[in-house]
Amino acid sequence: MSELAEEQDIDRSKMTVSDEIAVEIIKMNKWYGSFHVLRDIDLTVNRGERIVIAGPSGSGKSTLIRCINALEEHQKGRIVVDGTELSSDLKNIDKIRREVGMVFQHFNLFPHLSILENLTLAPIWVRKTPRKEAEETAMHFLEKVKIPEQAHKYPGQLSGGQQQRVAIARSLCMRPRIMLFDEPTSALDPEMIAEVLDTMIELAQEGMTMLCVTHEMGFARKVANRVIFMDEGQIVEQNEPEEFFNNPQNPRTQLFLSQILGH
Amino acid sequence: MSGTHAHTVGFTRDTMIPQADPPMTSVGAIGWAHKNLFSTWFNAIVTVASLALIFYVLAMIVPWAISPTWESSSLSECRDILAAANGGESGHGACWGVIRERWVQLMFGFYPSHLHWRPVAAFILLGVALAPVLFSDKVPAKLLYFTLAYPFIFPWLLWGGTIWAPLSVAAGFGVGYLAYRIVSAVAGDLLSVLAGVVAALVWWLVLSGYVVDALAGLIPIGLEPVQSRDFGGFMLSITIGVVAIAASLPLGVLLALGRRSDLLIVRYLSVGFIEFIRGVPLITLLFVASTLLNIFMPPGTDFDIILRVLIMVTLFATAYMAEVIRGGLAALPKGQYEGADSLGLNYWQAQRLIIMPQALKISIPGIVSTFIGVFKDTTLVSIIGLMDPLGLTNGIRADTNWNGIVWELYGFIALVFFVFCFSMSRYSMYLERRLHTGRK
Ligand SMILES: Nc1ncnc2c1ncn2[C@@H]1O[C@H](COP(=O)(O)OP(=O)(O)OP(=O)(O)O)[C@@H](O)[C@H]1O
Ligand SMILES: [Mg+2]
Numbered sequence: 001m002s003e004l005a006e007e008q009d010i011d012r013s014k015m016t017v018s019d020e021i022a023v024e025i026i027k028m029n030k031w032y033g034s035f036h037v038l039r040d041i042d043l044t045v046n047r048g049e050r051i052v053i054a055g056p057s058g059s060g061k062s063t064l065i066r067c068i069n070a071l072e073e074h075q076k077g078r079i080v081v082d083g084t085e086l087s088s089d090l091k092n093i094d095k096i097r098r099e100v101g102m103v104f105q106h107f108n109l110f111p112h113l114s115i116l117e118n119l120t121l122a123p124i125w126v127r128k129t130p131r132k133e134a135e136e137t138a139m140h141f142l143e144k145v146k147i148p149e150q151a152h153k154y155p156g157q158l159s160g161g162q163q164q165r166v167a168i169a170r171s172l173c174m175r176p177r178i179m180l181f182d183e184p185t186s187a188l189d190p191e192m193i194a195e196v197l198d199t200m201i202e203l204a205q206e207g208m209t210m211l212c213v214t215h216e217m218g219f220a221r222k223v224a225n226r227v228i229f230m231d232e233g234q235i236v237e238q239n240e241p242e243e244f245f246n247n248p249q250n251p252r253t254q255l256f257l258s259q260i261l262g263h
Numbered sequence: 264m265s266g267t268h269a270h271t272v273g274f275t276r277d278t279m280i281p282q283a284d285p286p287m288t289s290v291g292a293i294g295w296a297h298k299n300l301f302s303t304w305f306n307a308i309v310t311v312a313s314l315a316l317i318f319y320v321l322a323m324i325v326p327w328a329i330s331p332t333w334e335s336s337s338l339s340e341c342r343d344i345l346a347a348a349n350g351g352e353s354g355h356g357a358c359w360g361v362i363r364e365r366w367v368q369l370m371f372g373f374y375p376s377h378l379h380w381r382p383v384a385a386f387i388l389l390g391v392a393l394a395p396v397l398f399s400d401k402v403p404a405k406l407l408y409f410t411l412a413y414p415f416i417f418p419w420l421l422w423g424g425t426i427w428a429p430l431s432v433a434a435g436f437g438v439g440y441l442a443y444r445i446v447s448a449v450a451g452d453l454l455s456v457l458a459g460v461v462a463a464l465v466w467w468l469v470l471s472g473y474v475v476d477a478l479a480g481l482i483p484i485g486l487e488p489v490q491s492r493d494f495g496g497f498m499l500s501i502t503i504g505v506v507a508i509a510a511s512l513p514l515g516v517l518l519a520l521g522r523r524s525d526l527l528i529v530r531y532l533s534v535g536f537i538e539f540i541r542g543v544p545l546i547t548l549l550f551v552a553s554t555l556l557n558i559f560m561p562p563g564t565d566f567d568i569i570l571r572v573l574i575m576v577t578l579f580a581t582a583y584m585a586e587v588i589r590g591g592l593a594a595l596p597k598g599q600y601e602g603a604d605s606l607g608l609n610y611w612q613a614q615r616l617i618i619m620p621q622a623l624k625i626s627i628p629g630i631v632s633t634f635i636g637v638f639k640d641t642t643l644v645s646i647i648g649l650m651d652p653l654g655l656t657n658g659i660r661a662d663t664n665w666n667g668i669v670w671e672l673y674g675f676i677a678l679v680f681f682v683f684c685f686s687m688s689r690y691s692m693y694l695e696r697r698l699h700t701g702r703k
Contacts (some may be wrong), residue, residue, distance in 0.1 A: 073600055098605035108602030112620050112700055121616060122606035155698040176604060 010222060014207040020047040021080075022178055022209045022240060023068060028077030029062060034076060037063050039233045040075070048176075048208045052220040052241075055230035056256060061213040065180045066232070068211070069100045082177060105183040107163045109155040114165050115142070116151045119173045127174065134173070141169040144149030145199050162193025165199050172203075179203065183211040217261060221245060229253045290482035323692045327357055335360030337664035360590040362675050369676070370658075372495015372650045378423075378487060382498045388413065389505065397577050397690065400697065402614040412510075421494075421502065423486035425479040431471045441464030489568040495650030497679060502569075503651075504638040511637070512630070514577070515584025516619060522589055533585070540582035546643050548575040553647040572644055587633055592618065626700050635684045652676045656694035 001247040023045040030038040037060050045051060053061045067070040067079060070086055070093045079086040081096045119138035123129040129137070145165035147158075155163055164184055171179060171248045181200065184252050185193040197219050204210060204223045214220070219225050221243055227244040229237045229252070237244070238251045245261075300310040335341045338358055345354030349476030361367075372377055392413035395406040415429040450458075451524060479485070494502070521533030540548075552571040560566055595618060603613035623630070645654030656672050659665055 002476050069605055071604060094607055094609065097605060100605075102601075102605040104598060104601065104605075106596075108598035108600065108605075110621075112624065114696070122608060123618065125612050126607040139532055149617065156700055172605070 010201065011205050014191065015048065015050070015066070015204060015225075016207065017046050017048045020051070021045070021209075022082060024080040025052040025068075026077075026078045026080075028067065028074050030067060030072065030076075030077060036237045037233050038067070041077070041235060043228070043235065044045055045178075045209065045211065047209050048207050049226060050204050050208075050224045051212070051226045051228060053211065053213045053230060054215065054217075054235075054260075055218070059230045060233040061230055062182050064216055064231045065102075065182060065211050065213055068178075069097050071102075089247060098174060099181060100178045101174060101176035103164070103167050103171060103182070105186045105187050107155070107167045107187075108159075108169070109167055110157050110164055113197070114152055114154055115147075115158070118155065118166060121172050122170070123173050123179070137173055138169070141164075141172045144172075144202070145169045146195075156167075159192060161195045162190045164196045164231045168196075168199055178209045181210065181214065183213050183215070185214065185216060206234045215260065217245070229256065231256070298625065326357065328354030330359060332356065333359045333363055336364060345632065357671050357674075359671060360670060361668050361671055363658055363667075365655075366675075369652050369655060370496045370498060370611060371498050372655065373493040374489060374495065375487075375493065379487060381420045381423070381486070381489075381654050385417055386498075386501065387414060388420075393396050397694075407682055419486065420691065421489070422491070424486040425475065425483065425485040426476045427478040427482075427484075431475045431478075432467065433467045438466040461523075491567050492567060495655060496652055499569075499644070499649060499651050500638070500641045503573060503576055503641040503644065506573050507637050507641075508634050509581045510577045511580035511584045511633075514590050515580040515696075518581060518585035519588040519592060520614065521587065523592060537582045537585050540578055541586070545576070545579050546646060549643060549647050551575065568576075568647065568649070572647070572649065576641065579640075580633060583633045584630065584635070587626050588622060588628035590629060591622035594625050595621055597633075620631055624695075627695055631687055635685045635687055638687075639681060652679075 023042060025041050027042040028038060029036070041064060053064065055061050063072055067086075067155075068081060069076045074086070078114050079257070082099050084092050086092060086096060104241070109186040110121070113121065116135060116138055119141065120131065120134040123137065124131055130223040139148055139151065142151055145168060147162055147165060150158055150162060150166070155166065157168065168184075174206070176228070181253075185196050188196060193216070197216060199224055202221070212219070222240050226238060227241050228235055229244070229248075229250070231252050237248065237250045244253075245257065248257055301307045308405045331343065332341045335344055335358060337360070341356075341358035341572055342353065345356045348354055348356075362549065365381075367376070371382060372492045374382060379418060391406070392410045395404060412433075415433050419429045439459040439462050441463030447455035479504050492679065514587060518533050521529045522537065524530050524533070549572060552575040554566065554572055556566065558627040599617055599621065600613065603617045608616065642651055642653045643649050645657075648656075650655070652674065656676070659672060660668055
């Protein structure tokens with residue numbers, strides 16, 4: 001586990017949790033065929049929370065956050081995002097996807113479009129933003145992730161770390177209110193992990209509501225206000241980072257932490 | 264440069280090595296030949312044997328093809344010319360007079376000769392209409408409006424008749440769109456599309472006939488009509504080929520999407536169509552077009568034979584195209600769909616902006632193979648009596664002047680087909696290079 005490159009100070013002035021509910025998951029269940037992958041998930045995320053979800057491989061972390069923007073369909077229980085309930089109604093799904101950004105392990109940039117086109121596509125077609133305005137926004141976010149000079153290259157010409165930062169910028173261009181991260185750094189070489197984590201820290205400092213599946217425990221300690229541990233499709237333990245790492249209660253959590261932090 | 268040597272032997276470079284030319288054996292013609300043709304003994308033997316074979320074939324063809332018979336007007340005259348050139352003995356050589364005399368026919372069939380300018384104009388305009396599609400980076404996009412109008416200009420130039428007919432067909436799309444807009448204000452998507460289709464069909468099948476007659480009576484603008492049975496030669500092959508190619512790509516895309524659709528009925532219909540059409544030889548479909556179809560038509564309807572053939576060849580090409588494109592779709596990583604979904608793009612936006620551009624690019628070699636196959640398959644229409652170049656050869660060889668001619672005719676036709684197919688193949692290589700966007 002690579003710790004963050006340098007111990008920078010984190011500005012916590014805007015990292016405040018409000019009373020407003022961003023995501024509410026109630027008794028949610030999901031099956032793949034007959035395989036019960038998520039079991040009775042209850043989770044309430046307030047606006048401004050930074051939640052890290054950890055757990056062994058196959059425990060259902062990806063499936064959980066992919067249910068939040070309906071990339072996977074849940075079969076039982078309720079998911080309410082920003083006051084809109086996820087149902088089979090396509091209008092609700094579209095609405096939620098516009099408000100929720102997602103960053104994937106393998107970036108999922110569009111290789112046939114330039115970086116700038118990757119960033120402006122959804123604002124132009126989904127939000128109906130005029131092209132010029134969309135391009136200005138895109139350049140703004142490219143500067144934020146520190147690669148404005150790459151705007152006219154193609155994804156295939158960028159390093160992994162750069163691609164992941166483009167992917168984050170692409171989500172931000174839609175001005176989402178909630179960001180989901182599914183192992184954003186686990187496909188990256190160690191020296192590139194820090195640059196992506198720095199971008200994510202910056203986002204947290206601006207008060208973004210974030211749900212991150214990650215094994216970067218340094219990031220969790222520093223940025224998260226809550227760490228959730230999942231195993232076998234259920235939430236086994238959740239706590240503030242200090243308590244979670246220093247004083248885990250459930251034996252499964254203890255085993256996981258000893259494996260991941262141990263040696 | 265903190266190599267491991269640093270710990271064992273101290274070393275620091277004081278002069279840098281300048282850029283040098285590579286050794287002779289690896290560059291230039293000699294270097295190339297050495298590397299590619301004579302690198303091993305086996306390679307050298309293969310090279311020599313291949314050269315010998317090429318020489319042998321050329322030694323047979325070239326003297327035969329270079330033959331002073333261009334001006335001859337019958338096979339016996341050819342023989343006389345060749346014998347004279349060979350000092351009295353019967354000579355060996357091609358008889359090109361048949362091409363000189365019949366090439367116009369091979370190009371246009373029995374299309375009236377004073378109207379030949381019309382197919383010529385149609386094909387020149389075809390080039391103009393294709394330019395913005397084929398060379399989108401070099402041609403102004405405004406030309407696409409002409410491309411949209413071309414499907415109505417093309418049949419009018421070839422078949423002639425009143426200008427109101429193609430205009431009325433075009434108007435049908437407007438009528439459909441209007442109906443769609445009106446209904447979509449009060450009803451859902453599916454219903455609006457249905458209303459649009461019904462309105463367009465009503466226009467085309469019922470109203471359009473009266474409107475065209477009325478307008479043609481009032482303002483008689485038109486071209487001299489030409490009958491389908493006068494169509495022939497490469498003009499016919501290219502017409503069938505171009506229409507089938509141009510229509511099969513969009514239809515194939517829809518069918519490929521249908522085969523992957525979540526809607527059960529759409530999926531089964533697509534699979535059924537593809538498997539049925541692919542399971543039947545094209546020639547069978549052509550026989551259906553030429554004979555069976557008339558049985559099902561109300562008596563007296565005149566359903567143009569070329570139109571029937573066009574529909575059959577298009578359906579055939581569409582089924583193959585759908586499978587080629589499905590291959591491209593399957594090759595796309597799931598992440599591309601998820602990326603598009605997570606940004607809130609709807610199904611058709613994701614298909615048009617993300618999925619299809621990539622799937623089609625992957626499928627370019629297969630698509631062009633299908634195009635080439637369709638174009639060559641147009642020669643099958645000679646079997647149902649249409650006068651494509653192969654159909655015309657029968658008539659030419661039955662002519663007493665040219666009785667006995669074989670190689671010259673088929674060689675000429677093969678050459679023309681080769682030029683078209685080879686151009687398509689080269690274009691596809693160009694397109695793949697142009698669409699290449701960096702390492703994978
Ligand atoms: N499409 C699918 N069909 C069937 N089973 C699936 C599918 N996707 C995931 N699974 C199963 O569901 C379980 C949870 O998968 P998930 O990807 O959510 O795990 P994860 O916690 O994200 O693991 P990892 O850390 O390896 O990414 C796994 O056992 C996996 O095999
Ligand atoms: Mg996962």
